[in-house]
Amino acid sequence: MxxxxxxxxxxxxxxxxxxxxxxxxxxxxxxxxxxxxxxxxxxxxxxxxxxxxxxxxxxxxxxLDIPADPAVLIGAIVHGPRERVGEALVRTFLSVWDSEEDRQRFQALLRSAVTHDEATLMLREFLTREVFGRVMRELAPAAGRSEAAGRSKVAGARELELRAGLAASQMIGLAVMRYIVELPAVVGASHDELAAMLGPTLQGYLAPDD
Amino acid sequence: MxxxxxxxxxxxxxxxxxxxxxxxxxxxxxxxxxxxxxxxxxxxxxxxxxxxxxxxxxxxxxxLDIPADPAVLIGAIVHGPRERVGEALVRTFLSVWDSEEDRQRFQALLRSAVTHDEATLMLREFLTREVFGRVMRELAPAAGRSEAAGRSKVAGARELELRAGLAASQMIGLAVMRYIVELPAVVGASHDELAAMLGPTLQGYLAPDD
Structure with missing residues (x-):
């Protein structure tokens, strides 16, 4: 800290x-x-x-009382083996938020982001610049390969932003079900189970060719 | 109505x-x-x-001012071809919430569910009973096949509830990114694009063997 x-x-x-x-x-x-x-x-x-x-x-x-440095976490995710980036994302996310104290901070953050337009805008710009921007740069080689297959650069960048946004949507949704709605089956699932089931989803969004 | x-x-x-x-x-x-x-x-x-x-x-x-009957929507999803249940879920979800008026209702519902413990509990019980319960019953044949592969009935039911919860987590997360955070790439994506990218995710959660 x-x-x-x-x-x-x-x-x-x-x-x-x-x-x-x-x-x-x-x-x-x-x-x-x-x-x-x-x-x-x-x-x-x-x-x-x-x-x-x-x-x-x-x-x-x-x-925002985020209990971790996003850049460090993202680095840990994208610098591992590319074929396991999805699983790494799930495990990193869970390790950060699964302590009682951090869970409370996260709930507060999520509630404020969903409720107050001001907080929503701040968070969107932050996510776009510091989280998605970074993920997109790190995963750019995959876009390069897509371009070689005939797509334009603009389409590649837009698709990459969409893919990053969908990855974020799965993690935010997981947080809502596990920490806010507290659906028993999702609360009771272990890190291993969630990594096994959500890992392929995130992998498919972020690095589908790996 | x-x-x-x-x-x-x-x-x-x-x-x-x-x-x-x-x-x-x-x-x-x-x-x-x-x-x-x-x-x-x-x-x-x-x-x-x-x-x-x-x-x-x-x-x-x-x-809760939900502008559609969940049972009808779920029926439309699970009674289509099993190998396209994921895509059908995405398309049905988008068709219900993408009008301006319904979007406002949905935002209000989501905000209240995330903010008020009372609304959260109501929604959790409703989802468990009327949405997940129904989806689990409709998709039970898949669990039967898993049992044949050696799993117990209890494990099968628990896994099915987890799978339904993860499917819900992806749809809720999509709603947060598209209707609350309004990330441009996710807002700008067409129904076809989202069905193509999210369909396999939902399919993997709900009917992985189809």
Whole structure:
């Protein structure tokens, strides 16, 4: 997680940055918000924002109380064997959210994203930029192969975004059934069972040729 | 939809039944609520509840403002060719929710199910009883074949419930991405595209041997 209390007054500075970030993200959305703008609002040097949070994406994760760095998780998924990217995604997702404390954070995040238009917009821009954008870049070779089969680059990029969105839809739906609706059969399923049943689905969306 | 105004005072009677049903479902959940209890609360004869709404499941759909009869939709899906049950589910789902008016109802339903514990419980019991229960009965022959391959009946029923839950998770996730988060690539996808990409997923969950 983020460093804390490295210097006297660090907690206050960190809190001030978080408060400013929350306001900026809410007012402007993810894309239009800048580290410089947040620093100005918090009346601190932009270098301190980087020092405490390591950049915009991590700051956003902190504002939304996401208990993990998405970039690290995505890296762990896409840098494994390509033919097991689907299973890796399911296992990583479950490992992050299956603790009681994290589950509560996730429920809060999901409820706010589904309920408040402001949070929905922030989350959409964040997902598009930091999650899907990253997944799409990492999986680009697959698109290259599709192009060789005669598709245009634009169609390839659009299809890749759709595929990433469908992968996200399966994981969000799993979260709703397991952590919100709490359907007994889905709550009771082990990580191994879910990896075995959902892995091929995610594999089919993200890396169908592997 | 339900019959209206068939006799003088019909609208008031119908509204009284709806109000009583809403209160009973909220207080007791789906399973513990009875048509008889609703009729008592509304101070009408139980036959009138059946006359206006045709039974508990349809009454629940009316309370939640679900714009279609789940039993009819499920029947349309499971009575088609078994090897296309996945595609049929995707197409039926999209056809119901893709009109502007129905989309608003669906958003409201989804938001309330994700936000209020009371609505979540009602919806879980309804899904388990009227949707998954029905799908599981219709797809039972597949479980029979699994049993022949050496599995016990209990394991077969549990796996079937898990499979139905995962199918629901994919459809709910699709709804979140298409109607709530509104990710451009998912919003822009045609019914044909989504049927082609999601059909195999649903087929794999619901009827993997067909």
């Amino acid at each position: 983020s460093p804390r209390g490295r210097r006297p007054g660090g907690v206050d500075t960190r809190a001030a940055i978080l408060t400013a970030a929350r306001a900026d993200f809410a007012e402007q959305g993810y894309d239009a918000t800048s580290v410089r703008g947040i620093a100005r609002r918090a009346e601190v040097d932009p270098a301190l924002v980087h020092h405490y949070f390591g950049g915009k994406a991590k700051l956003f994760a902190a504002v | 339900s019959p209206r105004g068939r006799r003088p005072g019909g609208v008031d009677t119908r509204a009284a039944i709806l109000t009583a049903a809403r209160a009973d479902f909220a207080e007791q959940g789906y399973d513990a609520t009875s048509v008889r209890g609703i009729a008592r609360r509304a101070e009408v004869d139980p036959a009138l509840v059946h006359h206006y709404f045709g039974g508990k499941a349809k009454l629940f759909a009316a309370v």
